[in-house]
Amino acid sequence: MKRLSRKEALTLLKSADLLGLGAIADKVRRKLHPEGVVTFIIDRNINYTNVCINKCKFCAFYRDEDSPEAYVLGNRKLFNKIKETIALGGTQILIQGGLHPELGIEYYVDLLKSIKSRFPVHVHGFSPPEVCYMADKAGRSIKQTLETLKEAGLDSIPGGGAEILSDRIREQISPKKIGKDRWLEVMEQAHRIGMKTTATMMFGSIETPEDIIEHLDAIRRLQDKTGGFTAFIPWSFQPLNTELGVKSEELRVKKRQRNFKLQNSRTLNSELHTATAADYLRVLALSRIYLDNVPNLQASWVTQGLKPAQVALRFGANDFGSTMIEENVVAAAGVKYRVSIEDITGAIRSAGFKPAQRDMYYNIIKKRR
């Protein structure tokens, strides 16, 4: 198979027939994963704090430090959550939070050590913005910070905070968050010291198809260098309760007043509306085709719902992500498709695949009936 160029990818993203694109992505997926297995992981999202100085405009989860809803999770609660996860057959916890001005590297080291000394659990934690914040506050390099975290028990790093890896867009939707280069640097350093990571992409805000290609290309390039990404996870912006969501609502009214016509229906610039199912599948299928060096592609049932996620399994995805025993961030934006492990395995089966529980490295732990 030949590699897609940026230009070709852009053309496909903008104008390919969706079913045609899906058919190609489905073929690629079959070639990479011929066994007809769709994997998932039993884990829990634990958000140690919702206090965050970044205040991204697409986020409905963060709070100011002095907000009555601000919290930092205590150890007792944290341990209980982990116990419950393990009792449910979980093997991993995903720990992410905000950039809390009062928490230094010592907090994270203690957190990791206290977890690892008590539980045989894989800790997937701290997205690049958090890692950079820790490094900056401690006056250490990214590499040193990652080594410290790894030594304290961190196993792998989630691909969050990538949003769209295009600084033009980041300046508008998350001006205080680390830029494209630093996000990539954290991932590269993590890969170099032997840590695996995932990569995400949040689309459907104000980006153009060009920005999506820039993002995919950055991931592909780094993956060529390190091979450290286990999976790519695209998901679509959920506008409720976010600054950006409100703004685009205003914008929509304005455009209507000027007698603005819905013209560019086939472009992905969703100033007017957030991503539809068709947009989601288009980005997903293209990701499968473009990222020929990333082995796994996740369907996002959390943002799309179970049925569209089943369809996604025929548009390139081979993994159903996490069972999400707990999920707070997307839920804060008004989207809640809470499901049980049986719902997940049932959905995978009725889509025509064999469900299997996996770990973070995509090793199959348990085949599921």
Added chain:
Amino acid sequence: MSINKIEKKVLSGKRLLPEDALALFQSDDIFTVGRVANLISEIRNGKNAYFIQNHHINPTNICVNRCKFCAFSRSKGEKGAYELSIKEIVKKLGTKAQRHKGTEGFSEVHIVGGLHPDRQFDFYIEMLEQIKKRFPQMHVKAFTAVEIDYFSRLSGLSLADTLIELKNAGLDSMPGGGAEIFDARVRNSICPEKISGTRWLQIMEAAHNAGIKTNATMLYGHLETYRHRVGHMLKLRELQDRTGGFQAFIPLAFHPMNTELSRKAKGKRQKAKPGLMGSGFKPDPTRGTSGIDDLKTIAIARLFLDNFQHIKAYWVMLGEKIAQLALMFGADDLDGTIIEEKITHSAGALSGSALTRSQLINLIEKAGKVPVERDSFYRPVKG
């Protein structure tokens, strides 16, 4: 027959046999099935994807039938049972019409309800007359075949006379509900109290003969097999050959009680419907349809029902995401804005209870289709 042969058959304008449709259901190649269905849809309706601004009214949830898959119905006197008077119905419509003042407004009201044990045929005649008196321009699409059968028994009139009386009172067209699945054995398991499939078809034929256009539905994803689905569609195709009275076919994905929403409501519902859990029919979440099955069913309906002009992706049942995708798999209609829908949402549908005109237009355009706001007979409405 291989899928490529079936494709050739379709493209040469030949009618598919039931075996062909079955082979399509068994095929894994959703992309070819979808592509050909989309092509046929575009030959028939261009790139148009229709929608309508409509309003649903369910006059009562009190029903003597109590079908096992229905989460909406109640018995008289049961908690949650309600009935709207004619005055209330007209008032509800008035409020909605007021909201749409200055625009074309919603042009259709869709009225279906339970089989109320006490109401007489005259009640329904008067309801139609009062609505038409107050809103002469409004299209009244009302009463499933199940209700028509009930009216005919209430009034002692023949089917034909029942329908003529309703038509004279203002009935403009009929929805396609109550068809469920025609196969007698499956039907008997899911809705033993309901009229038979044969009776449903008989009523639709009588309606068509009385000059009343109707829709046709199929409830799938419960206990039926692919063969039952094909058999169901075959019966519809045969009737359509005789009358031409069906406007649209609407496959309805069965909603098992899964998801958090329904689990929350489960305790309540069990209490309210003691018959459900004791019966042999237990909704099983893993038995629900997959999104892939939903799209395939739409596509095969488009290919097999070569005498139906419109295939509707009813977004309330499918969810707006699958409904949008269905527009690329052969559907050409999303139904409407549907202000106030109660029946599917009682079964835990996750779709919102209404879509705005602008949301519908966006879904259609992002599917690469041309949005056309229609009236009840699929004539474009001036925007």
